Amino acid sequence: MPLYEYRCEQCEKQFEANQSVYARVEDTECPFCRARQATRLMSSFSSNIVGDRKPGFSELKAKAMTEERMQRFAKLPPLNPRPIMPPPNGISESDPLSTEGSTS
Ligand SMILES: [Zn+2]
Structure with a gap:
């Protein structure tokens, strides 16, 4: 369970609480x-990500790789392919039962 930081508006003390993601403030x-x-405080983890620092080369490369992967994923066929259509006509002609009845 994630650890959340809170600040109480009543006594203005900060405390931490182990809560499920679905717990309401x-x-x-x-x-x-x-x-x-x-009130839920921003954790130190998420505040570290936000910054005015320019992304480094490795971060740019990782971002490009992620985008490339996303594009590759978008090119994949849909999960539910079209149902296989029955072959057009000619089924009754090749049916052994029907030919047997016509020949005799
Ligand atoms: Zn309090």
């Missing part, structure tokens, strides 16, 4: 004052 109870007025 409104249901998060402050361990100090039991108020449910917490």
